[in-house]
Amino acid sequence: MRGADGQGGYTAVAKLLHWLTALLVLGMLGVGLWMVGLPISLTKLYVYAWHKWIGLTVLVLTVLRLLWRTRSPPPPLPATVTAWERRLAPWGHGALLVLLLAMPVSGWLMSSAGGVSVVWFGVLPLPDLVPRDSLTFDMLRTVHHWLAWTLVAVLVLHVAAVVHHDLFRRDGIFRRMSPFTR
Ligand code: HEM
Numbered sequence: 001m002r003g004a005d006g007q008g009g010y011t012a013v014a015k016l017l018h019w020l021t022a023l024l025v026l027g028m029l030g031v032g033l034w035m036v037g038l039p040i041s042l043t044k045l046y047v048y049a050w051h052k053w054i055g056l057t058v059l060v061l062t063v064l065r066l067l068w069r070t071r072s073p074p075p076p077l078p079a080t081v082t083a084w085e086r087r088l089a090p091w092g093h094g095a096l097l098v099l100l101l102a103m104p105v106s107g108w109l110m111s112s113a114g115g116v117s118v119v120w121f122g123v124l125p126l127p128d129l130v131p132r133d134s135l136t137f138d139m140l141r142t143v144h145h146w147l148a149w150t151l152v153a154v155l156v157l158h159v160a161a162v163v164h165h166d167l168f169r170r171d172g173i174f175r176r177m178s179p180f181t182r
């Protein structure tokens with residue numbers, strides 16, 4: 001079966017990318033919301049730098065994930081999934097993937113507009129995507145903020161859908177992405 005591991009689940013690579021991204025993104029959302037309230041200090045600068053570096057790592061993981069997806073598409077959904085859920089699922093997953101690209105790209109654009117070039121993990125200097133400009137910076141800051149809350153909302157729906165399937169339908173949707181099943 002194309003894209004599946006033979007038992008209707010995601011491949012080990014897809015699972016690794018999913019759970020690594022999930023861990024990093026949940027951390028990024030928490031740290032992001034916390035760090036903006038910190039007083040100007042060395043700690044704040046340090047946390048901002050790590051926020052940017054890990055955020056760009058999420059970008060790389062998402063690009064790898066999309067490439068992997070073209071090679072190995074998601075396994076077909078089980079028969080217990082209703083017609084409307086079948087139509088909705090790719091949109092939900094698509095929205096998550098778009099947000100996983102839009103979050104880091106908007107952050108990178110914001111940093112460039114704010115006049116702070118990113119040197120990834122202090123080693124790889126990245127190009128500025130837009131010239132320094134305070135109006136553009138403010139606009140991108142708002143975009144980054146609202147994208148983050150949109151991501152939170154879609155994630156709540158994502159987890160609710162998985163819980164609903166496994167708790168009420170018991171159709172093994174979680175097992176498809178579980179790090180503990182092969
Ligand atoms: C930041 C957190 C998360 C992100 C960004 C995320 C993103 C995604 C994406 C994009 C897919 C689609 C995979 C693909 O088709 O290539 C997916 C699938 C899945 N996710 Fe998550 N996820 C997150 C957290 C979680 C959590 C906490 C759970 C567990 C409750 C979970 C359970 C699943 C399951 C079971 C699937 C497979 C659904 C299916 O059967 O097709 N995810 N996730």
Ligand code: HEM
Nearest residue numbers: 028029032033036052055056058103104107108111145148
């Ligand atoms: C998965 C990727 C990312 C997530 C989930 C994320 C999440 C967040 C969140 C939740 C905030 C707080 C927003 C607010 O309350 O206004 C924030 C702020 C910020 N993010 Fe990100 N971010 C990501 C990637 C990036 C990247 C790649 C950069 C830069 C290269 C970046 C730069 C910033 C900056 C500079 C702020 C502070 C803005 C301010 O001071 O108001 N972010 N981020």
